[in-house]
Amino acid sequence: MKILKLLSLIVLALLMTMLISLLTGNYWYNLGYWLLVCLTLGMTYKAELKTWKKKYLDAHTEIRLLIDKHKLEEDTQLADMENKLKFYEKEFNINPLSWRKRKKK
Numbered sequence: 001m002k003i004l005k006l007l008s009l010i011v012l013a014l015l016m017t018m019l020i021s022l023l024t025g026n027y028w029y030n031l032g033y034w035l036l037v038c039l040t041l042g043m044t045y046k047a048e049l050k051t052w053k054k055k056y057l058d059a060h061t062e063i064r065l066l067i068d069k070h071k072l073e074e075d076t077q078l079a080d081m082e083n084k085l086k087f088y089e090k091e092f093n094i095n096p097l098s099w100r101k102r103k104k105k
Contacts, residue, residue: 013037
């Protein structure tokens with residue numbers, strides 16, 4: 001929104017300088033305003049780019065932290081599931097032929 005307001009003011013200033021340069025015939029006057037406008041636009045866009053870059057980096061670091069957090073949770077859940085599977089394989093043997101071997105011991 002700030003950029004749009006600034007651009008509208010710059011366009012208005014450029015139109016006024018073009019009118020003045022046409023009426024007076026002084027084209028160097030118009031060139032100075034063009035340079036001033038270009039510098040102002042450049043500094044404005046540079047400031048906006050810095051804020052966008054900062055927001056992007058903040059979002060990127062937050063995403064990386066969330067990915068690491070989810071990987072850690074997934075690893076712990078996988079380890080728990082493997083432990084449970086080992087326990088169930090050891091304790092609950094469904095094979096009826098192995099029951100007889102267990103009783104003989």
